[in-house]
Amino acid sequence: MEIVRPTLLLDKNIALRNIENMVSKARDLHLNFRPHFKTHQSAEIGEWFRAAGVNCITVSSFTMASYFADNGWDDITIALSINIPEIPEINELAGRIKLNVLIENQEGLEALQNQITWHTGVFIKIDTGYNRTGIEANRTPLIDQLLANIQKSPLLQFKGFLSHTGHTYQANSTHDIFSRHFDALLKMKALRTRYQNEWPDLMISLGDTPSCSICDKFDGVDEIRPGNFVFYDLMQYKLGVCKLTDIAVRMVCPVIAVHPSRNEVVIYGGAVHFGKDSIINIDGKPLFGRIIVNADDKKILLDEKNYLHALSQEHGILKISPRDLNYFKPGILVEIIPVHSCLTANLMKEYLTTEGDVIRMMPFA
Amino acid sequence: MEIVRPTLLLDKNIALRNIENMVSKARDLHLNFRPHFKTHQSAEIGEWFRAAGVNCITVSSFTMASYFADNGWDDITIALSINIPEIPEINELAGRIKLNVLIENQEGLEALQNQITWHTGVFIKIDTGYNRTGIEANRTPLIDQLLANIQKSPLLQFKGFLSHTGHTYQANSTHDIFSRHFDALLKMKALRTRYQNEWPDLMISLGDTPSCSICDKFDGVDEIRPGNFVFYDLMQYKLGVCKLTDIAVRMVCPVIAVHPSRNEVVIYGGAVHFGKDSIINIDGKPLFGRIIVNADDKKILLDEKNYLHALSQEHGILKISPRDLNYFKPGILVEIIPVHSCLTANLMKEYLTTEGDVIRMMPFA
Numbered sequence: 001m002e003i004v005r006p007t008l009l010l011d012k013n014i015a016l017r018n019i020e021n022m023v024s025k026a027r028d029l030h031l032n033f034r035p036h037f038k039t040h041q042s043a044e045i046g047e048w049f050r051a052a053g054v055n056c057i058t059v060s061s062f063t064m065a066s067y068f069a070d071n072g073w074d075d076i077t078i079a080l081s082i083n084i085p086e087i088p089e090i091n092e093l094a095g096r097i098k099l100n101v102l103i104e105n106q107e108g109l110e111a112l113q114n115q116i117t118w119h120t121g122v123f124i125k126i127d128t129g130y131n132r133t134g135i136e137a138n139r140t141p142l143i144d145q146l147l148a149n150i151q152k153s154p155l156l157q158f159k160g161f162l163s164h165t166g167h168t169y170q171a172n173s174t175h176d177i178f179s180r181h182f183d184a185l186l187k188m189k190a191l192r193t194r195y196q197n198e199w200p201d202l203m204i205s206l207g208d209t210p211s212c213s214i215c216d217k218f219d220g221v222d223e224i225r226p227g228n229f230v231f232y233d234l235m236q237y238k239l240g241v242c243k244l245t246d247i248a249v250r251m252v253c254p255v256i257a258v259h260p261s262r263n264e265v266v267i268y269g270g271a272v273h274f275g276k277d278s279i280i281n282i283d284g285k286p287l288f289g290r291i292i293v294n295a296d297d298k299k300i301l302l303d304e305k306n307y308l309h310a311l312s313q314e315h316g317i318l319k320i321s322p323r324d325l326n327y328f329k330p331g332i333l334v335e336i337i338p339v340h341s342c343l344t345a346n347l348m349k350e351y352l353t354t355e356g357d358v359i360r361m362m363p364f365a
Numbered sequence: 366m367e368i369v370r371p372t373l374l375l376d377k378n379i380a381l382r383n384i385e386n387m388v389s390k391a392r393d394l395h396l397n398f399r400p401h402f403k404t405h406q407s408a409e410i411g412e413w414f415r416a417a418g419v420n421c422i423t424v425s426s427f428t429m430a431s432y433f434a435d436n437g438w439d440d441i442t443i444a445l446s447i448n449i450p451e452i453p454e455i456n457e458l459a460g461r462i463k464l465n466v467l468i469e470n471q472e473g474l475e476a477l478q479n480q481i482t483w484h485t486g487v488f489i490k491i492d493t494g495y496n497r498t499g500i501e502a503n504r505t506p507l508i509d510q511l512l513a514n515i516q517k518s519p520l521l522q523f524k525g526f527l528s529h530t531g532h533t534y535q536a537n538s539t540h541d542i543f544s545r546h547f548d549a550l551l552k553m554k555a556l557r558t559r560y561q562n563e564w565p566d567l568m569i570s571l572g573d574t575p576s577c578s579i580c581d582k583f584d585g586v587d588e589i590r591p592g593n594f595v596f597y598d599l600m601q602y603k604l605g606v607c608k609l610t611d612i613a614v615r616m617v618c619p620v621i622a623v624h625p626s627r628n629e630v631v632i633y634g635g636a637v638h639f640g641k642d643s644i645i646n647i648d649g650k651p652l653f654g655r656i657i658v659n660a661d662d663k664k665i666l667l668d669e670k671n672y673l674h675a676l677s678q679e680h681g682i683l684k685i686s687p688r689d690l691n692y693f694k695p696g697i698l699v700e701i702i703p704v705h706s707c708l709t710a711n712l713m714k715e716y717l718t719t720e721g722d723v724i725r726m727m728p729f730a
Contacts, residue, residue: 004450005428038678060679061633063370080679081621083633084696085369104622107695132680133622133631166677256446257469257498266498268426268448272711276641312531313403313707314425314445315497330472331449342678346637347712 036227
């Protein structure tokens, strides 16, 4: 397939290797592996996980749960604290698969209890420091109360405590990632210790890509749920979590114009293709992607003085050092390593594999 | 229709009024009105423009041109400097409608000349200071050369000079917008003066929403192409370009959790719904949206101490002042005025009108 407009290229072999590595790691550490499918959002890529032995998954919305249930996944955790208005639809889904939901307050639990008619697994969402959602691990009176109420509903099965240590993404070093992960382990272990007599089957579920990629200690953890690792991206690379050669996706974009007077190259490829997440480059400015060019049929990764430095709706602007400007002319294609593969994939809605196959993602619902 | 997950609500009456105002303004100033359809990307909303007398449009990609051509638009300018790999498809489209493309370099022009087999209009893209794409207005040797080459191709019809004064979006005051617009007018007028003897029919085309909304002087301009004005958004409001009551879109999002300990409310509604454009709030922090709540069946716009202050993939975090926290509880819906309606609409892919109709946007191509 000839590429004529912004296209998300997926190196299947790298993705398969990333999957295999994480499957092996989970197996070696005796952890249940419930990968997060919000990164790829694709039934076909889901099959790559199934072939590697995965049989349960995590998703970030009911819509996504429904899509993957329709594609043969029958054990799904919706890792978004229960969205009360969706409970009727969630209940319907619980009637046909093994479904787990998250609660973090009485309102959510009560709404579930009032409306659910099928067996549903319930995790209590714990905040281990990310400060987005969940209950701080030391708020045991609230947890006690939720557990007491869960017990009143025979249809609700308490599964355990779940957390997303998302503040590993704000770490300044890999040491920082270890430290935040270790802190999360301690908090979750305290919950296990306190509640395991009454709930001997309770599970501890953790899972962000940074800690699952580089940490080896998962004491007291039963399940991991990383997602981004299937593709990785520049954000993970900057965190020290992956190598550049572990990144499975690239945006391929045509060059529209070259402006030597300001050391800039304009590509067709903008905010509607990449999303707008950035990391800070060595010059202190936001970087939206690293650049790979072709020269004599060889791919060359340009250094960090060359980068995608601005995005408008359809255009991207590359800052290019004078000595590298000769790689660019209107009409050629360049490859950009994206900063945040989850959001880029979500916008592109399909992949072109290095083998030339087109893989669709879930349709807009 | 009951709203149970993030939904883009469109007030049709406001959008119709915004369209009518811009149509009247263009008529009063004797300007051809070629609105940019990249903001709404919807055939149905396109019909609202047609009903107001619009018969030619601007789009930002070949894909979008193709979609609107299939929906009855036969006079379209693709306002992206020619993307060489797409020329075969562009040529096919030029065979069935009146199509204008943009060039800004010899490579683009030559590729067009070599491949085009249908009459095609050509604008030369001028950079009036935005520094994204286009030729600086004073680079007349390059312009001379392009015009000489255009004349060699009987199929290419030189239409005139086109610019997007996009740096009005970086203005610090409405005075700044006037000043940048006036500067663009001078540059474009200089081109008209220089080239109008040889090209008496040449057009000058400008068109960003800030200047088209608040400036009244368009001397020497023949055509305007604003797009965002159909919905407006917080970015335009902050620029002083529209009133809050001119903003036609809202995101409706369910509340997931309330965290009084840190004055935060979590909504279901994240980067995959809003996009990640932000403006700077009064506290110096990024603001991703303003908040409207319901109280006693009345809608209340909360002040700027309350705002959408962070987005992850599916979650948004609202900063809420203590006295306003009681408006929020899990399961209720809140409305968020988005910062950049173009990118939010692009992600949501459909609208729910205040009359309860669902309007689809162009499908992913």
